Amino acid sequence: MKIGIIGGSGLYALDELEVTQRQAVDTPWGKPSDQLVCGSLNGCEVTFIARHGEAHHIPPHRVNYRANLAALQAMSVDAVLAVNVVGGINGEMCPGDLVIPDQVIDYTWNREHTYSDGAGSALQHVDFTEPYDKPLRETLLKAAIASGLPVHGEGVHGVTQGPRLETAAEIRRMANDGCDIVGMTGMPEAALARELGLPYACLALVVNMAAGLAAEPISMEKIEAMMALRMPVVRRLLASACSD
Numbered sequence: 001m002k003i004g005i006i007g008g009s010g011l012y013a014l015d016e017l018e019v020t021q022r023q024a025v026d027t028p029w030g031k032p033s034d035q036l037v038c039g040s041l042n043g044c045e046v047t048f049i050a051r052h053g054e055a056h057h058i059p060p061h062r063v064n065y066r067a068n069l070a071a072l073q074a075m076s077v078d079a080v081l082a083v084n085v086v087g088g089i090n091g092e093m094c095p096g097d098l099v100i101p102d103q104v105i106d107y108t109w110n111r112e113h114t115y116s117d118g119a120g121s122a123l124q125h126v127d128f129t130e131p132y133d134k135p136l137r138e139t140l141l142k143a144a145i146a147s148g149l150p151v152h153g154e155g156v157h158g159v160t161q162g163p164r165l166e167t168a169a170e171i172r173r174m175a176n177d178g179c180d181i182v183g184m185t186g187m188p189e190a191a192l193a194r195e196l197g198l199p200y201a202c203l204a205l206v207v208n209m210a211a212g213l214a215a216e217p218i219s220m221e222k223i224e225a226m227m228a229l230r231m232p233v234v235r236r237l238l239a240s241a242c243s244d
């Protein structure tokens, strides 16, 4: 089994990956965010891509999600694990916690969100009732529990357009909609993986409470400190999930 890993903010490389090849790939949908980094992680064949580029220069609405997934598929991955940092909406999902969402609500707009895009591509209406792959979620959950970090095995992932953070009213609306966490990059990625037939699951790291839910304003310094604190554990967790 060959696993594709998409690293989000704070995860631009997998230090534990024994790299065998770095490959620049072109796809019918354009260029992916960066080179694909292939190698062995804990004995498992892995291909890694940094969603925002290794220099973190691509904002959420400009990521070429179609090219990233198509490139992973071209490298013959069998499944995709995606890492996203998010804000907590559910009061139980606090900074430092991990969430393995089971549902998603898409609030993004104007992103290239499908491969069924005319010009010779077949029109597919994929079933997206369960947006994330259950066996992959279970694998992530097992590794997350073993990591010792607080983990929530389900949750609704609301995905906003960004790059700005939300207003307090937007977060109240999302809470009313049933969202537990909020991020900017979970969609259209999950739906594109489904269109390609690639099993896909998300590991979300909560790095702040969402807008209006904490006494102080959201601080980028605190978000970065939380990413720096938790990402080494997330990397080890991914390594153990891959070899499961």
Ligand code: HPA
Pocket (backbone or CB within 6 Å): 085, 086, 087, 088, 160, 165, 166, 182, 183, 184, 207, 208, 209, 210, 211
């Ligand atoms: N909102 C949207 N995306 C995010 C947040 C947030 O509060 N925190 C990290 N990614």
